[in-house]
Amino acid sequence: AQTVTQSQPEMSVQEAETVTLSCTYDTSESDYYLFWYKQPPSRQMILVIRQEAYKQQNATENRFSVNFQKAAKSFSLKISDSQLGDAAMYFCAYRSPNFGNEKLTFGTGTRLTIIP
Amino acid sequence: GAVVSQHPSRVICKSGTSVKIECRSLDFQATTMFWYRQFPKQSLMLMATSNEGSKATYEQGVEKDKFLINHASLTLSTLTVTSAHPEDSSFYICSAILELIPNNEQFFGPGTRLTVL
Numbered sequence: 001a002q003t004v005t006q007s008q009p010e011m012s013v014q015e016a017e018t019v020t021l022s023c024t025y026d027t028s029e030s031d032y033y034l035f036w037y038k039q040p041p042s043r044q045m046i047l048v049i050r051q052e053a054y055k056q057q058n059a060t061e062n063r064f065s066v067n068f069q070k071a072a073k074s075f076s077l078k079i080s081d082s083q084l085g086d087a088a089m090y091f092c093a094y095r096s097p098n099f100g101n102e103k104l105t106f107g108t109g110t111r112l113t114i115i116p
Numbered sequence: 117g118a119v120v121s122q123h124p125s126r127v128i129c130k131s132g133t134s135v136k137i138e139c140r141s142l143d144f145q146a147t148t149m150f151w152y153r154q155f156p157k158q159s160l161m162l163m164a165t166s167n168e169g170s171k172a173t174y175e176q177g178v179e180k181d182k183f184l185i186n187h188a189s190l191t192l193s194t195l196t197v198t199s200a201h202p203e204d205s206s207f208y209i210c211s212a213i214l215e216l217i218p219n220n221e222q223f224f225g226p227g228t229r230l231t232v233l
Contacts, residue, residue, distance in 0.1 A: 042226070043154075043207060043209075043226065043227045044224065044226050044227070045160075045209065045211070045224035046224075047221060047222075050221070091159060091160070102148060102213055102222070103150060103162050103165055104150075104160075104162070104211075104222060105162075106159045106160045106161075107159060108158070108159045109158075109159050
């Protein structure tokens with residue numbers, strides 16, 4: 001079974017600065033998908049960024065980028081130019097590529113605080 | 117993106133009663149929906165995978181007789197918590213995928229907070 005580990009329960013960053021959230025995972029599969037989700041106080045889960053394991057290029061979405069290290073099974077999220085609206089719980093998630101097995105396995109989350 | 121709704125958003129019930137939570141995909145057909153449970157300050161734990169027209173697949177440790185899941189149409193899945201007890205109090209979240217392709221996105225509902233007195 002796959003596991004996802006987020007070793008930082010809480011992080012804080014000054015507004016406009018850059019912060020990196022860590023995520024490691026364990027799997028025996030060679031192909032898979034990794035995600036970062038944001039859960040603000042409203043509790044609505046929002047997809048931040050997605051990475052496909054067979055792609056070597058790190059995914060980027062505006063101020064959000066990932067550092068995907070497949071050999072190390074590491075998938076960190078970098079948030080640049082942090083904004084107050086970035087304050088939320090961030091969850092790293094793993095998904096198998098297999099048809100009929102699209103369930104997500106989540107890490108324990110990192111609570112990000114933005115300091116004005 | 118696609119919209120998934122949940123109803124009700126909050127429910128308070130007495131111990132021993134049953135509660136039904138609806139999950140709807142509003143602008144797409146969802147062949148598969150997922151039900152998650154989230155305790156305070158914890159992560160989302162998958163409870164079951166719901167496929168339209170067939171029985172749900174429950175994760176290990178989830179009581180299928182207590183958490184009844186029905187996926188009667190391509191836009192609606194329901195979770196019924198039977199004979200609810202205070203330990204069932206939690207935040208329940210559903211998600212849906214548009215179609216069974218490898219890189220499709222899961223769209224999440226806003227969640228339902230269940231409080232059992």
